Amino acid sequence: MSELYSDAYALAQDAADPLRALRGEFHIPKHGGSEQAYFCGNSLGLQPKSARRHVEEALDKWAMEAVEGHFTGQAQWMPYHELVRDPLAAVVGALPSETVAMNSLTANLHLMMVSFYRPTRERPAILMEAGAFPSDRYALESQVRFHGLDPATDLIELQPDEADGTFSMQAIERAIAEHGPRLALIVWPGVQYRNGQAFDLKEIARLGHAAGALVGFDLAHAVGNLPLRLHDSGADFAVWCHYKYMNSGPGAVAGCFVHERHARTDRPRFAGWWGHQQSTRFKMGSEFSPTPGADGWQLSNPPILGLAPLRGSLELFERVGMQALREKSLKLTGYLEKLIRERLPDTLQIATPGEPERRGCQLSLRVVGGRERGRSLFEYLATQGVLGDWREPDVIRISPAPMYNHHADVLRFIRTVERWPQ
Numbered sequence: 001m002s003e004l005y006s007d008a009y010a011l012a013q014d015a016a017d018p019l020r021a022l023r024g025e026f027h028i029p030k031h032g033g034s035e036q037a038y039f040c041g042n043s044l045g046l047q048p049k050s051a052r053r054h055v056e057e058a059l060d061k062w063a064m065e066a067v068e069g070h071f072t073g074q075a076q077w078m079p080y081h082e083l084v085r086d087p088l089a090a091v092v093g094a095l096p097s098e099t100v101a102m103n104s105l106t107a108n109l110h111l112m113m114v115s116f117y118r119p120t121r122e123r124p125a126i127l128m129e130a131g132a133f134p135s136d137r138y139a140l141e142s143q144v145r146f147h148g149l150d151p152a153t154d155l156i157e158l159q160p161d162e163a164d165g166t167f168s169m170q171a172i173e174r175a176i177a178e179h180g181p182r183l184a185l186i187v188w189p190g191v192q193y194r195n196g197q198a199f200d201l202k203e204i205a206r207l208g209h210a211a212g213a214l215v216g217f218d219l220a221h222a223v224g225n226l227p228l229r230l231h232d233s234g235a236d237f238a239v240w241c242h243y244k245y246m247n248s249g250p251g252a253v254a255g256c257f258v259h260e261r262h263a264r265t266d267r268p269r270f271a272g273w274w275g276h277q278q279s280t281r282f283k284m285g286s287e288f289s290p291t292p293g294a295d296g297w298q299l300s301n302p303p304i305l306g307l308a309p310l311r312g313s314l315e316l317f318e319r320v321g322m323q324a325l326r327e328k329s330l331k332l333t334g335y336l337e338k339l340i341r342e343r344l345p346d347t348l349q350i351a352t353p354g355e356p357e358r359r360g361c362q363l364s365l366r367v368v369g370g371r372e373r374g375r376s377l378f379e380y381l382a383t384q385g386v387l388g389d390w391r392e393p394d395v396i397r398i399s400p401a402p403m404y405n406h407h408a409d410v411l412r413f414i415r416t417v418e419r420w421p422q
């Protein structure tokens, strides 16, 4: 029996973890009186305790000041989205002027495509991954149709070339070379939601641009999970949500990046008053004049109650930084991987790439024996307070989030699988 498997080892790792205190900043759901082992940060991150304070502050301000709340105090509502701008830009590696919190992920994807998917007769097509998150596929397909084009020819879905549905960089490169002259846009994930594969965004943007296409990223599973350098990646735009690894609550206000080179673009966009030049917004003129940068894509005055938890979450990201989170994440997910290979090879096969640089914190685990057996294990884990999530037909996703998961959680997962009566 390896020493990794002992309580002493797990506890010593946690005691030596410089981020161990962060767990105390979160509400950990209970199961039968004790804390769950929660591995669903890829789906809904846990609630930072500070979220309530920020929401209550907004509620109190509304109760006591009503319309005046737009203009008073440090957290006045008029520029409220600016409170999150700098820490959010740091999380995604962008300039503050390239970053905005607004709307939801899918809405932002549509807004970005209005500006950055401009099909022509020569270049009508979008390249995306086959097996993308359905909302992304629906959005892209509907945009192709919106332009009067046919998804059968103009929405190109690249099939994975590796076992477990992952992509080699060579396959992406070949596809861009093959379809390049017809491509208007490439939309690619930062981390694939089903199998957890992480991609070299800079390389994909480079290849796409060299082929004459624009490049946008969906970072739903990458933000707060991996250190990102969006500005340096050269991407034209990116979108993401804040309820997964960003811990900002169900349906939280989402994020959007527009590269500096498009800050003053005259591309078409769908406009709203919050994207208008701040200096003249309240002159209420009839001509739209966009404010430079990502802010120029805003439509509406933001939902303050929806943005409030993001402030609490970003305070934690600001305190520790993505680099330290990634260092811990490499250890934690590496620990999970080693224990699965050592203890559970007859039960679980890892479908996520084995190279740490090709994944974030999530491991997608295929249950040997198929769907029935998989469901049975998944349900047993839940009865024991060990929460992963299920992906048809036979995959359990386990995402140790470095913000709040400990080595002891990982060991508990392994032991619970071993105790599964089958």
Ligand SMILES: *Cc1c(COP(=O)(O)O)cnc(C)c1O
Pocket: 104, 105, 106, 107, 133, 135, 136, 189, 193, 218, 220, 221, 241
């Ligand atoms: C979570 C997720 C979504 C969800 O979209 P919403 O607009 O936030 O409901 C979309 N795309 C991907 C890739 C996701 O992981």
